[in-house]
Amino acid sequence: MGPIFSTASEWNYVIALIIGIAFGYILEAAGFSTSRKLAGVFYGYDFVVLRVFFTAALTAMLGLAFFGYFGWLDLDNIYINPYYIGPAIVGGAVMGLGFIIGGFCPGTSVSAAAIGKVDAWFFLGGVLLGALIFDLAYPLYKDFFTGGARGKAMIYEDLGMGKEWFMLVFVIFGIIAFAATAIIQRKVAKRVNKY
Amino acid sequence: MDDRRNFKKRYAFVSIVLLGLALWYAALPEPYNNKELKPETLLLDVIDDTRYVTTDEVAKMIIENDYYILADVRTPEEFATYHLPGALNIPAAELLDKDENGDLKWSGVFDQDVRKVVLYSNGAIYSSQAWILLRRLNYKNIFVMKGGLNEWFATIIMPKKPDDSVADNELARYNTRKAASFYFTGGKASGVDVAAPTTDNSHTPATNTTPKKKEEGGGC
Numbered sequence: 001m002g003p004i005f006s007t008a009s010e011w012n013y014v015i016a017l018i019i020g021i022a023f024g025y026i027l028e029a030a031g032f033s034t035s036r037k038l039a040g041v042f043y044g045y046d047f048v049v050l051r052v053f054f055t056a057a058l059t060a061m062l063g064l065a066f067f068g069y070f071g072w073l074d075l076d077n078i079y080i081n082p083y084y085i086g087p088a089i090v091g092g093a094v095m096g097l098g099f100i101i102g103g104f105c106p107g108t109s110v111s112a113a114a115i116g117k118v119d120a121w122f123f124l125g126g127v128l129l130g131a132l133i134f135d136l137a138y139p140l141y142k143d144f145f146t147g148g149a150r151g152k153a154m155i156y157e158d159l160g161m162g163k164e165w166f167m168l169v170f171v172i173f174g175i176i177a178f179a180a181t182a183i184i185q186r187k188v189a190k191r192v193n194k195y
Numbered sequence: 196m197d198d199r200r201n202f203k204k205r206y207a208f209v210s211i212v213l214l215g216l217a218l219w220y221a222a223l224p225e226p227y228n229n230k231e232l233k234p235e236t237l238l239l240d241v242i243d244d245t246r247y248v249t250t251d252e253v254a255k256m257i258i259e260n261d262y263y264i265l266a267d268v269r270t271p272e273e274f275a276t277y278h279l280p281g282a283l284n285i286p287a288a289e290l291l292d293k294d295e296n297g298d299l300k301w302s303g304v305f306d307q308d309v310r311k312v313v314l315y316s317n318g319a320i321y322s323s324q325a326w327i328l329l330r331r332l333n334y335k336n337i338f339v340m341k342g343g344l345n346e347w348f349a350t351i352i353m354p355k356k357p358d359d360s361v362a363d364n365e366l367a368r369y370n371t372r373k374a375a376s377f378y379f380t381g382g383k384a385s386g387v388d389v390a391a392p393t394t395d396n397s398h399t400p401a402t403n404t405t406p407k408k409k410e411e412g413g414g415c
Binding site: 051055058059062065066069074164165167168170171172174175178182 | 202203206209210213214216217218220221223233
């Protein structure tokens with residue numbers, strides 16, 4: 001079945017546009033264009049973001065696995081970001097900081113800007129400025145940025161377990177996360193009510 | 196309060212569905228052909244002749260003790276009559292045989308990317324068939340000796356002396372082949388003048404130098 005369009009097709013941009021619009025719409029519909037909701041993950045009063053992304057990741061994981069198994073989709077055609085150990089850790093920390101401070105992630109900032117939120121416009125300006133600085137300063141940390149390349153690294157391969165068992169463990173982990181965040185949220189809400 | 200119960204119910208439903216799917220996937224048998232080459236790629240590979248290795252290259256590989264595996268896909272009787280030095284006998288009919296664990300018996304030989312595997316038979320038909328079977332399993336490093344043993348005899352064991360009018364490099368190749376013939380037969384092959392390479396053709400490169408490195412026979 002897949003790929004629906006060949007990778008060389010000019011329709012790729014049209015498909016990308018449609019998927020992008022759908023993604024933005026769903027972000028907005030799920031309330032992700034509210035910075036309070038996003039920062040809530042950090043402060044512990046709202047875990048909707050975490051749950052939505054976990055649900056999406058688990059659904060996509062199982063869907064891809066089954067599609068691959070039944071031969072509807074060639075999993076080799078799916079692009080996997082190459083893994084750079086050090087840069088991934090530093091980049092993740094920078095992204096997390098920006099997330100808490102600004103209240104948006106890059107995707108949700110665009111969707112919030114689209115519905116006219118002023119803080120999101122400032123955030124977007126900051127994103128562009130940051131990208132410019134990153135680009136100009138690139139030679140300074142080029143070696144670090146391209147260091148520790150591991151290519152297509154798979155967690156289950158590193159752990160030496162089968163893909164199917166890793167998926168099961170990950171689903172259980174996700175369910176525990178659902179339950180744990182619900183408990184934390186309730187506790188934090190109680191504390192907030194006291195004040 | 197009602198809200199919270201609804202919320203719990205929804206997440207419980209999602210959790211059960213996800214867990215069920217994951218358990219189902221874990222219980223599925225190993226997919227049969229998860230490693231096989233895509234048909235389109237195989238068809239493209241079939242009409243691409245980078246899989247061929249010439250007899251000259253094979254002779255060079257043997258003499259220089261290159262990193263290679265020679266696989267004779269003919270029957271054991273034919274193998275016993277004549278085979279290339281160091282060749283393994285893996286009859287074409289046994290290529291896909293399985294060992295007691297149900298794994299392919301010869302995958303240790305073929306499924307690696309360290310040594311070139313060169314298949315040969317008398318002509319090139321059986322070795323090419325074997326090549327297709329192995330490529331279909333997505334083994335990367337499989338080649339076919341062009342023309343098979345017939346070509347081997349015609350070019351390496353009993354090379355024909357070219358006309359005097361041919362280009363120097365062809366004469367050089369002939370001399371290399373004669374030297375190779377001497378190497379493989381100890382000078383016993385009929386029609387080969389083993390003394391010749393060292394005495395005549397002084398205008399051509401010395402025969403014991405290795406032939407100019409030819410274009411690689413292919414590879415990934």
